[in-house]
Amino acid sequence: MSPSLITQVGALAQRSVLKTLRQPFQMFPIIFFPAILLIINASGLHAATLLPGFPTHSYVSFAIAVAFIQGAMFSLINTGTNLAEDIETGFFNRLALTPLRRVSLIAGLLVGVAALGAMQSAVYILLGVVVGAHLDAGLGGALVVIVLGSLTALAFSSFGCVAALRTGSSEAVQGLFPLFFVFIFLSSSNLPRSLLKTPWFHTVATWNPISYLIEGFRSLYIFGWDKTALLRGFGVAIGLLVLGLLAVQWAMRTRLQRT
Amino acid sequence: MAEKNDNGIEVEGLVRDFKGGVRAVDGIDLRVAPGEIYGFLGPNGAGKSTTSLILTTLLPPTAGSARVAGLDVVHHGPEVRRVIGASLQDSALDPFLTGSEHMRLQSSLHGLAKPQREARGRELLAQVGLTEAAERKVGGYSGGMKRRLDLALALVHRPRLLFLDEPTTGLDPQSRAALWDEVRRLSVDGVTVFLTTQYLEEADALANRVGIIDHGRIVAEGTPAELKAAIGRPSVEAVPHDPGERERLAAVLARFGESAAAASNGVAVRLPRGAGDLAEIVRAIDAESLQVADLRLHSPTLDDVFLAKTGRSLEGAAEDDDADEAAPEPLSA
Numbered sequence: 001m002s003p004s005l006i007t008q009v010g011a012l013a014q015r016s017v018l019k020t021l022r023q024p025f026q027m028f029p030i031i032f033f034p035a036i037l038l039i040i041n042a043s044g045l046h047a048a049t050l051l052p053g054f055p056t057h058s059y060v061s062f063a064i065a066v067a068f069i070q071g072a073m074f075s076l077i078n079t080g081t082n083l084a085e086d087i088e089t090g091f092f093n094r095l096a097l098t099p100l101r102r103v104s105l106i107a108g109l110l111v112g113v114a115a116l117g118a119m120q121s122a123v124y125i126l127l128g129v130v131v132g133a134h135l136d137a138g139l140g141g142a143l144v145v146i147v148l149g150s151l152t153a154l155a156f157s158s159f160g161c162v163a164a165l166r167t168g169s170s171e172a173v174q175g176l177f178p179l180f181f182v183f184i185f186l187s188s189s190n191l192p193r194s195l196l197k198t199p200w201f202h203t204v205a206t207w208n209p210i211s212y213l214i215e216g217f218r219s220l221y222i223f224g225w226d227k228t229a230l231l232r233g234f235g236v237a238i239g240l241l242v243l244g245l246l247a248v249q250w251a252m253r254t255r256l257q258r259t
Numbered sequence: 260m261a262e263k264n265d266n267g268i269e270v271e272g273l274v275r276d277f278k279g280g281v282r283a284v285d286g287i288d289l290r291v292a293p294g295e296i297y298g299f300l301g302p303n304g305a306g307k308s309t310t311s312l313i314l315t316t317l318l319p320p321t322a323g324s325a326r327v328a329g330l331d332v333v334h335h336g337p338e339v340r341r342v343i344g345a346s347l348q349d350s351a352l353d354p355f356l357t358g359s360e361h362m363r364l365q366s367s368l369h370g371l372a373k374p375q376r377e378a379r380g381r382e383l384l385a386q387v388g389l390t391e392a393a394e395r396k397v398g399g400y401s402g403g404m405k406r407r408l409d410l411a412l413a414l415v416h417r418p419r420l421l422f423l424d425e426p427t428t429g430l431d432p433q434s435r436a437a438l439w440d441e442v443r444r445l446s447v448d449g450v451t452v453f454l455t456t457q458y459l460e461e462a463d464a465l466a467n468r469v470g471i472i473d474h475g476r477i478v479a480e481g482t483p484a485e486l487k488a489a490i491g492r493p494s495v496e497a498v499p500h501d502p503g504e505r506e507r508l509a510a511v512l513a514r515f516g517e518s519a520a521a522a523s524n525g526v527a528v529r530l531p532r533g534a535g536d537l538a539e540i541v542r543a544i545d546a547e548s549l550q551v552a553d554l555r556l557h558s559p560t561l562d563d564v565f566l567a568k569t570g571r572s573l574e575g576a577a578e579d580d581d582a583d584e585a586a587p588e589p590l591s592a
Contacts, residue, residue: 004370011367015356022355022396090351093317094412097345098368099337259316259336 012108117153158244
């Protein structure tokens with residue numbers, strides 16, 4: 001990587017982080033929405049821990065994994081919206097008119113997303129401490145949670161970039177939120193898959209990759225170091241990221257036709 | 260390949276088609292000399308912005324060729340981008356960044372060395388009168404401030420050619436005049452300016468030469484004076500104080516030239532010998548003891564040129580073609 005490429009990606013990443021941090025309406029849902037849902041679920045669904053086969057006595061420790069996925073969903077919307085706004089305002093063309101390489105345009109944005117993803121994961125870990133979640137894997141586990149959180153935000157955000165590049169419309173990107181959010185409810189977010197007794201729901205949750213991401217985070221809170229759950233979680237995150245980046249590359253070809 | 264000191268633009272048979280059979284640019288030929296301010300004038304939807312996008316390498320042409328600074332825009336896109344600056348339609352700025360942050364970002368992306376970035380940013384912000392607003396977020400800037408910052412950003416890497424697309428749209432007269440001064444100064448410094456505009460006054464005031472585009476084709480080209488001279492002489496229009504004297508007034512003016520279009524209560528004639536007849540006309544009116552409420556000399560305008568070449572007024576055409584201006588985006592190409 002040439003120094004100039006590092007400089008360019010660094011400059012764009014810095015701008016991406018600044019842009020998000022300076023928009024309170026983007027920060028608010030990232031922090032408060034998962035916090036409120038966690039508190040509601042933890043108090044309302046606590047009785048689920050009494051079910052035979054439920055893996056822990058602390059529903060907060062069980063449910064906090066969902067916060068990381070919700071945060072990544074918000075990253076998807078925020079990243080897509082910001083990129084779409086850049087296209088709408090012509091800022092994207094301004095960047096395209098510089099000697100910036102095609103790959104740097106998105107790399108800068110996504111490096112910023114990864115940094116924000118790590119920051120929001122750290123916030124959720126602290127939130128968990130406040131509401132009484134127990135991180136069984138300890139400090140090392142917290143670091144893994146941050147890495148997985150960042151990777152998940154990055155993977156989801158790449159799909160936000162695809163939506164932005166294809167539609168060029170921030171409203172269209174925001175309209176995708178319910179579509180992505182429904183995947184959380186069709187997963188093992190509220191109960192372990194082994195306790196999902198409705199056949200169709202169990203099947204959907206088993207095929208839904210979000211289940212394995214949630215179980216990756218959850219394993220660190222409940223079981224400590226569960227190699228299988230972590231491998232599946234990281235595998236899904238990396239797989240989604242690869243798919244997302246391939247789709248970004250395809251969408252970029254049609255959006256950016258510069259010679 | 261490029262001649263190193265060639266800051267000009269050469270375009271031959273340029274065509275750009277979009278999906279649905281829309282031909283936005285239809286065989287344009289033009290040449291812009293180094294250091295020249297070339298006004299590209301036309302109504303909305305005429306193909307101005309599409310041409311600008313092609314010349315700035317953001318959109319490949321369907322056919323034809325274009326060389327900017329001696330470099331083919333299709334085969335040498337990255338090299339072209341290094342030598343051009345562009346301020347495209349609307350101010351493409353991030354409302355959440357400050358003026359200084361914009362300058363730093365742009366300098367970094369253009370590869371300026373770190374010590375140069377701050378200095379160049381300060382220099383350009385001072386040049387466009389934004390020093391005091393440098394640390395404010397751009398979301399709070401006025402339209403004129405945004406346009407000036409936009410121009411400063413286009414100049415970060417000292418481009419040899421500058422593309423300005425509708426640079427003064429929405430600006431108040433004072434901001435417009437300030438931006439015109441800056442463009443003139445750049446031209447004096449040797450920067451070639453390709454100025455896309457729909458404002459006649461702007462093209463007239465700034466451009467050394469003007470190309471008038473309509474429906475993707477150049478319909479007239481030359482200096483503003485040449486274009487205006489080509490379509491005729493000035494006209495004089497008089498409005499009688501007493502409407503009943505209109506016929507007598509018309510008879511007096513008819514001695515000086517053939518009838519021309521006038522306001523409903525006035526009389527106008529085209530002056531074949533130019534404005535020199537004006538004093539004689541005043542004396543003739545006085546000699547007939549006619550009182551006039553208004554007397555005006557009309558010089559031909561670029562709008563008259565557009566009217567003569569297309570059969571439509573430029574301002575009327577702008578309204579007609581507003582719906583077309585949604586210049587098809589690259590995605591739909």
